[in-house]
Amino acid sequence: MNYKEEILKLKNELDVVLVAHFYQRDEVFELADITGDSLELAKKVMESDKEFVVFCGVGFMGESAKILNPQKRILMPRIACCAMARMIDESYFLENLKKMNEAGISNDDILPITYINSSASVKARVGEMGGMVCTSSNAYKIIEKGLKSGKKIFFVPDRCLGQNFAKSLGLKSAVIGDGSNLKEADIICYNGFCSVHQQFNIDDIDFYREKYPGIIVAVHPECDPAVCDKADFVGSTSQLIKFIKELPIDQKVVVGTEFNMVNRLREKNTYILSSTKPECPTMNETTLEHVYNTLKSIKDNKISELTEIKVDEKTRYWAKIALERMFEV
Structure with a gap:
């Protein structure tokens, strides 16, 4: 057929x-x-x-x-x-609130923000607590709005996204369960991640910069903070597409995000920031x-x-x- x-x-x-x-x-x-x-x-x-x-x-x-x-x-x-959305459900959400309570932070002092990569039930819990949804392209604005409440941001489920945006805003972040001081943090991150974007590392960046001097490194903010710190451009899926398509065709660029999207961006001078194929299985x-x-x-x-x-x-x-x-x- x-x-x-x-x-x-x-x-x-x-x-x-x-x-x-x-x-x-x-x-x-x-x-x-x-x-x-x-x-x-x-x-x-x-x-x-x-x-x-x-x-x-x-x-x-x-x-x-x-x-x-x-x-x-x-x-x-x-x-x-x-896979990232599956890392958190209502029970894990409540369990992490309890851990913050045990660290001396009351629910009244917490404003949850969930990345859109989460289930409807988690979004509902966030909505009930006065919180909001965000995407990788608008997280700056959403977090800035949330901080005006005077509360600590509880960011779920992607720790990398939360850490990267905290750093870009000059704020302190902490990840629940990694031993960091939750009470001192402005943004408290749930310990979730994207399995695809975890494949990219700083050794990959060093390899491409050595092989192709002048190459531009563009990555998604779901990548590890060390990778984002070393990149030339960090942006959401839509922002990456716009940025790369506006580059001169002779400008080499290496991209740290999902394979299928990168593969259809440009016919030449575009590389994948990984030695393995970063393809989202689901x-x-x-x-x-x-x-x-x-x-x-x-x-x-x-x-x-x-x-x-x-x-x-x-x-x-x-x-x-x-x-x-x-x-x-």
């Missing part, structure tokens, strides 16, 4: 929009009606008048789209789980066959509960508040 042809036929027949994150496989990405990073996709879905959204990404992205678009039916060909779970099967299930009115995203109303309510606070900033 030619899945590409069948997908295009079904898209024309059905009241559906196909969306795909930048990290998706090329063959899936190229068939999407809407592409972008996680927040862009959730917001663009709001602008679509289609009843069905077939979302090619990971679970928390589909949940964000459902939270913001409760009237739409959000289907995911594969409800793959982001983002790559979605295949054309999965997309076809999901579209076919819509046509046949046989949608599987295993593909449809649902969020209970209480969770959706508080998670939406956390997201809306971000939009206000």
Whole structure:
């Protein structure tokens, strides 16, 4: 079967929009009606008048789209789980609050901020405590807004993102569980990380700078702080794309982020900051066959509960508040 042809036929027949994150496989990405990073996709879905959204990404992205678009039916060909998002759930969130309490910090003095790479239930907990969601592109503004409350920021789940933004703002950070002094920190980070961005290290940077004098090093802020400190440019997925595409074509650049995205940026003078292939395993779970099967299930009115995203109303309510606070900033 030619899945590409069948997908295009079904898209024309059905009241559906196909969306795909930048990290998706090329063959899936190229068939999407809407592409972008996680927040862009959730917001663009709001602008679509289609009843069905077939979302090619990971679970928390589909949940964000459902939270913001409760009237739409959000289907995911594969409800793959982001490894970072899976590192924290409600119980771990509460357990870490308790550790801060034990360090002499009361909940009244804590403002939680969650990276969008988190479950709907974690976003809801953050919303209930007066906190906000952030992305890698707007975290500066969100953290600055949060600090005006006079409270300590509890940043979940990515420690690297929290540490990097704290450093850039001239603030003290601490990671729960690593022995650092929580009470002295302005930003207290949950001990989570992105498995893909942990692959990049400063030895890789030294290697490329020695091999290609004048090369530019551009990395994502989910990388280790030592890597970000040594890079020439640090930016979110969208910011990296914009920065690299505006470089002269003869300017060599080495990039520290997910392979699929970097691979389609430029035809020449673009390198991956790793000796191994930094490919997100969960983002790559979605295949054309999965997309076809999901579209076919819509046509046949046989949608599987295993593909449809649902969020209970209480969770959706508080998670939406956390997201809306971000939009206000």
